[in-house]
Amino acid sequence: NNTFIDADIMFFRDIVIEDGATLTITCKLYMANNASIIVKQGGRLIVDGGLISTENGKLWQGIQVWGDTTKSQKPTYNPAEYDHGRVELINGATIENAIVALDLWEPENYQATGGILYAEDAIFRNNAKAIHALHYRNFDPYEPLIEWDYDGEIINCTFEITEDYIGDETFYKHVDLASVNGIDFIGCDFVLDENATNIS
DSSP states (O other): OOOOEEEEEESSSEEETTOOEEEOOSSSSEEEHHHHHHTTOOEEEEEOOOOOEEESOOOOOEEOOOOOOTSSSSSOOOOOSSOEEEEEEEEEEEEESEEEEEEETTTTEEEEEEEEEEEEEEEEEEEEEEEEEEOOOOEEESSSSSSSSEEEEEEEEEEEEOOOOSSSSSSSOOOESOOOOOOOESOOEEEEETSSBBOO
16 A cells, blocks of 8 residues: 655564555664565656665665666656656765665566666665666567666756765775766765775
8 A cells, every 4th residue: 555654663684575565664764784685577656755774784775766777758548657766866865885775676686676766855875885786678568679767867966975984895986876867966075085995
């Protein structure tokens, strides 16, 4: 069902958003270090001014947004129904202290790439990696030979590593894109504090 988390809370296991369901977070959500948020194909996560972090001084696993390599990111019939998981980060939403804040696929499953992301005025803070997208070609659902841009927009967002970076994982880069075309980064800031530790 469609669910709201609007009071600060700690989760000790995975949160899974199923096909057809929407989870909206407007508060502080703390995740255990071995926990993930999984947005399955057809599911939707909205972080509206909320914060997702960890409380115990260790990085948490981050958000997985599962796609479908064989499907277009454009809905075929109902404009509200997608074959891919979707995440929206708005109104100062913050994702911090994750190993991978947003993995736009199901890790190790190359048939589940193509997760959809819209982020505006969001903050990615002290993540070992903020965004990871790979090996997906978007296409016109009626003319599969016509390639479209990947459905990803990141607008006026801040990517930062501060001196408070936990450092359990070596930081190499904020964003990792491989074999994807057309994700938009508009007006974003990328920051790395010289006092942060465990930086490549």
